[in-house]
Amino acid sequence: MSAKVVVSKRRNVNRQAIFLITLWPFPEDFFLSDPELKSKVPLEYLSHKEKYEEAVRKACLLFRKVIQLQNEGKGGMDNFREVLGGQLGSAILPDGNPITLHYVMFIPTLMGQGTIEQQAEWIQKAWNCDIIGTYAQTELGHGTFIRGLETVAKYDPKTEEFVLHSPTLTAYKWWPGGLGHSANYAVVVAQLYTQGKCHGIHPFVVQLRDEETHEPLPGIKIGEIGCKLGMNSTNNGYLGFDNVRIPRNYMLMKNSQVLPDGTYVKSPSSKLTYGTMIFVRVVLVQDAATYLKKASIIATRYSAIRHQSQIKPE
Structure with missing residues (x-):
């Protein structure tokens, strides 16, 4: 350095x-x-x-x-x-x-939550920007109360697919950066249901837009949340699901798994699902320190050289 x-x-x-x-x-x-x-x-x-x-x-x-x-x-x-x-x-x-979350949250989640096979499937595409992703967790009605997320992912053993659905308006994903127009994929955090039982929140890879036309796929309700007080280039968006089906292996299964017959294999710790958010919180603290240094330099320079009244020549 x-x-x-x-x-x-x-x-x-x-x-x-x-x-x-x-x-x-x-x-x-x-x-x-x-x-x-x-x-x-x-x-x-x-x-x-x-x-x-x-x-x-x-x-x-x-x-x-x-x-x-x-x-x-x-x-x-x-x-x-x-x-x-x-x-x-x-x-x-x-x-x-507008592409920050692709690198800061989408790719790290694939690395931290995906199996080796899933990493081989997704990471190279993401790193080469063949696909652009975001991280869809926060909902219109649920911010820090993650356990209360309403988006559901129900497993259908007949087709070996998950069915993602937003049952209420407050279940819409709200605020993910890059979601408004940029991303065509997302890691979606939803309540996992299999064999009639809820197993809490889990991450799923979901395609949102066609890779060629960039048009929203069937059942995907997506758009930008509009002008904000600041950070208007971040492209924050909203996302709803109307019974959207995804393959079983689109659930990131490094920690928890759902077998083809619907059997749920529990993670060693439910806290592992929060790994991406913990990582990002650390990054936020580091960034806060960076901005504090910038503010300190500006304040020091200003207080040292500013003159309140007329400058008197020597």
């Missing part, structure tokens, strides 16, 4: 110089100097639709540049973190990245 020293001097402040040191994990100039990553029109002059389209354009370019660095042996996984939630990403996409 290299360090770049940013020196700010002002002789009228007790004849002292302000030295601010910022550690940069990779060359930001590679991104910040790219004219394609600059908006031709300020965000505040764009419509809601235009903000999203501009964010998609920049996000795609960002990831292409990260891959370029990796191919040249100049970057690792930290580069993805920096452009997704770090200081660089927030500088280039201040109103949010």
Whole structure:
């Protein structure tokens, strides 16, 4: 990791110089100097639709540049973190990245909750962006009360399929980033029913849109939740199911399993289902620390060099 020293001097402040040191994990100039990553029109002059389209354009370019660095042996996984939630990403996409959840939640869930066979089936497609995913857990009527989720997944042993359904309006998935227009797949958290018994929440991979036309599949009720106070490029969406059928192996079964006859094989711990959310909560704390550092630097610089009244020459 290299360090770049940013020196700010002002002789009228007790004849002292302000030295601010910022550690940069990779060359930001590679991104910040790219004219394609600059908006031709300020965000505040764009419509809601235009903000999203501009964010998609920049996000795609960002990831292409990260891959370029990796191919040249100049970057690792930290580069993805920096452009997704770090200081660089927030500088280039201040109103949010519509593909963040694909990398931060969709792929990690496949890795943490899927069997080896399921990982082989899904991860390469997701990593190459052949499919774009999101993480659909929060519902309109259920936020932090995860055990109360209403979306159901009932197993049908005759066809070896799960039937996903949203029984009420409050059961609609609400808020997942990228769901509004970007994602064509999702990890959906639903109440598992098999052999007439509920076994609590479990994750399922569900295709939402056609991979060629991007049109919603039958039974999928999907859209964007609209303009918000902030983060309008994140593309938050809603999702409802009308008896949507998915194959049995679309349930992520690294921990819990449903056998072809409907027999439920219990996980060593029900808490393992919450693994993705725990991971994301840790990331949020790390990001909060990053923003606190930025705020501290700004406050320190401002308090050190600001003058309340007329500057008197020496």
